[in-house]
Amino acid sequence: xxxxxxxxxxxxxxxxxxxxxxxxxxxxxxxxxxxxxxxxxxxxxxxxxxxxxxxxxxxxxxxxxxxxxxxxxxxxxxxxxxxxxxxxxxxxxxxxxxxxxxxxxxxxxxxxxxxxxxxxxxxxxxxxxxxxxxxxxxxxxxxxxxxxxxxxxxxxxxxxxxxxxxxxxxxxxxxxxxxxxxxxxxxxxxxxxxxxxxxxxxxxxxxxxxxxxxxxxxxxxxxxxxxxxxxxxxxxxxxxxxxxxxxxxxxxxxxxxxxxxxxxxxxxxxxxxxxxxxxxxxxxxxxxxxxxxxxxx
Numbered sequence: 512x513x514x515x516x517x518x519x520x521x522x523x524x525x526x527x528x529x530x531x532x533x534x535x536x537x538x539x540x541x542x543x544x545x546x547x548x549x550x551x552x553x554x555x556x557x558x559x560x561x562x563x564x565x566x567x568x569x570x571x572x573x574x575x576x577x578x579x580x581x582x583x584x585x586x587x588x589x590x591x592x593x594x595x596x597x598x599x600x601x602x603x604x605x606x607x608x609x610x611x612x613x614x615x616x617x618x619x620x621x622x623x624x625x626x627x628x629x630x631x632x633x634x635x636x637x638x639x640x641x642x643x644x645x646x647x648x649x650x651x652x653x654x655x656x657x658x659x660x661x662x663x664x665x666x667x668x669x670x671x672x673x674x675x676x677x678x679x680x681x682x683x684x685x686x687x688x689x690x691x692x693x694x695x696x697x698x699x700x701x702x703x704x705x706x707x708x709x710x711x712x713x714x715x716x717x718x719x720x721x722x723x724x725x726x727x728x729x730x731x732x733x734x735x736x737x738x739x740x741x742x743x744x745x746x747x748x749x750x751x752x753x754x755x756x757x758x759x760x761x762x763x764x765x766x767x768x769x770x771x772x773x774x775x776x777x778x779x780x781x782x783x784x785x786x787x788x789x790x791x792x793x794x795x796x797x798x799x800x801x802x803x804x805x806x807x808x
Contacts, residue, residue: 542577544777548598548754548797556601556608559724561683561715563597563610571597574777576611576756581774583784587760594758594775600746600799604726606710607746611636611723611756618721619761619769620676622688624702630672630690631759632769636723641668641753641791642731642744648790650692657696661789665693666734666742668753668791671705673723675714683715687725692788748801753794755787 553567576594579585593614600607615634622633631637641649648662649670672690687706694701706712711726729752734742744750760773778795780786786793 541575543779544574544576544596544755544795545572546796547751548574548795549800550598550600550607550797551800552748552802553599553601553608554603554802556604556606556726557599557610557724559608559711559713559726561713561722561724563612563722563724567599567608568597568610571599573597573612574756576613576758576775576777578776578779579773580757580776580780580784580787581771583780583782585773587773587775594756596756596777598754598797602746605728605743605746606726607729608726609638609724609756611758612720613723613758614720615760616719617762617764618677618716618719619764620674621769622674624688624690624704628768628770630674630688631774632761632771633674633759634677634761635672635674635759637673637757637759637787638671638727639668639753639755639757639787639791639794640671640727640729641794642729644751644753644794644796645732646753646790646792646794650789652693652695654695661696664732665691666730666732668732668794669705669708669730670788671708671727672759673709673725675712675723677716677721678714679716681715681717683713685713687712687714746799748799750799752797753791754797755793755795757787 557565557567573595596611598609619634649668650661652665653661670691675687678684689705691703693703708728709725713724715722729744730742731744755778757776759771762772780793
C-alpha cells in the first residue's frame with residue numbers, strides 16, 4: 512500500500528476498485544480542502560435556517576473534512592463519518608457564512624459547561640480562523656516560556672468549538688454554545704463562550720445527516736471584550752485568512768464520562784496531529800473573491 516500512503520500525504524486516499532475486466536485500479540478521493548479556498552461574495556447572503564438550500568450555495572464547491580487528526584491519519588468508513596463544508600462572505604453584512612454537513616451513524620450530545628466532560632468529547636464541529644494568516648500559538652495571553660510555547664495573545668487565532676444539542680428528526684435548533692480557551696497559563700485557564708461571534712445559527716438533522724449553518728464575525732488579534740467594534744475585521748475581495756474546519760466524533764453515547772473516538776480536519780497536519788487548537792501554523796487558507804460570475808448569487 513505504498514501508493515495509498517503517498518496519496519494520503521497529498522490529502523488523498525487511494526480506493527482499490529475492481530474494473531469490469533477484472534483489473535484493479537486506484538481512484539483518488541480528496542480528504543482535505545483546497546490549498547486556498549475561494550469564498551465568493553454572497554448577494555444576497557443566505558438565510559440561516561439549517562437547510563442550506565439558498566441560491567448562494569449552489570455554485571460553491573464543497574470542501575472535504577476527512578483527514579484523520581485523532582487517531583493520526585485514521586481512515587473511517589463513510590457510513591460512520593463523512594464531513595464537508597462550504598464558505599461564502601457578504602459585503603452587505605460583513606460576515607462569513609458556513610454550511611457544514613456531517614453524516615454520522617451516531618450523534619452524541621449532552622454537553623454542559625463545567626459539568627460534563629470537555630466540549631471536544633461530544634459530536635461538535637470546529638472552525639479555526641486566523642484573520643491575518645500570521646500563524647503561531649493562540650492558547651494563552653502568556654509571558655516568558657508560556658507565551659513563546661502557548662501564545663502571548665490568545666486572540667492571535669480562534670479555535671471555535673461549536674456545540675448544539677441535536678434536534679428531533681427533521682427539526683432545527685438555534686441554541687448554541689461556542690467554546691475556546693483563554694487565560695494566562697495552565698494555572699489560570701479560562702473558557703470563553705463565543706456564541707456572540709456566531710450571530711446567526713441553525714442546526715438541522717435528518718436521519719444520520721446533520722447540517723450546521725451559521726454566520727461568523729471575524730475579529731483581529733486586537734480582540735478584547737472592551738474592544739469588540741474596533742477589532743472587527745472589514746471583509747473585502749482579496750482578503751486572505753487562515754481557515755480550517757473539523758469534526759469531533761463520539762461513537763459511544765452509553766459511556767460516561769464521554770471521550771471522543773475520532774477527530775477529522777479539513778487539512779493535513781504533521782504527526783502526531785490535533786495541533787490546530789494550540790497553533791495556527793497549520794491552518795488552511797481562504798481568499799475572499801467577488802460573486803460567482805453568471806451564477807445564482
